[in-house]
């Protein structure tokens with residue numbers, strides 16, 4: 773049976789919750805016939821990737837998807853690429869704040885996600901929820917976890933596919949933020965993750981009912 777490992781971060785940056793883990797823990801045990809294993813991981817440059825590595829060694833998943841909060845984004849975004857750079861605007865939950873350093877001296881400059889990014893976005897949209905491809909996971913802990921995961925899969929677990937999804941703020945987080953701050957309800961977020969994972973398990977080109985959408989950014 774296909775196994776999908778889905779991780780979500782703990783709260784950081786003064787927030788009381790991290791919608792990533794809150795939505796991940798709402799996922800069903802089975803998606804498209806695959807077994808779903810969920811895990812909370814720390815928002816920390818060292819302990820975050822280490823927790824993912826241990827879970828991969830323990831659970832031997834076929835697919836690994838990490839989920840993080842991207843406050844300010846308005847929709848689910850499936851990340852296309854992770855870069856070999858840590859540039860932390862704020863310290864992580866362990867007080868670590870790397871500035872302008874490589875994540876792995878021996879790693880590639882970047883790794884592309886090996887999950888079907890476009891098909892996942894299309895499946896979320898086909899079910900009436902907003903989703904986009906993102907071409908940057910930032911330079912903080914989320915990019916680091918995605919980068920280390922893809923490095924690890926490339927070297928030690930060929931055949932295991934991996935990637936990353938960013939989610940907006942949950943509605944409750946925006947109560948004390950400026951008018952217009954985007955948010956999404958946790959049930960909608962969990963459903964969107966479920967549709968994205970469904971497409972990842974399905975695997976094929978899966979361009980969705982609406983056909984291959986035009987993706988990309990002009991800036």
Ligand code: PCA
Pocket residue numbers: 781784790792815839840841842909910911912913914915
């Ligand atoms: N988001 C942060 C780190 C943890 C999280 O949920 C990020 O985007 O880097």
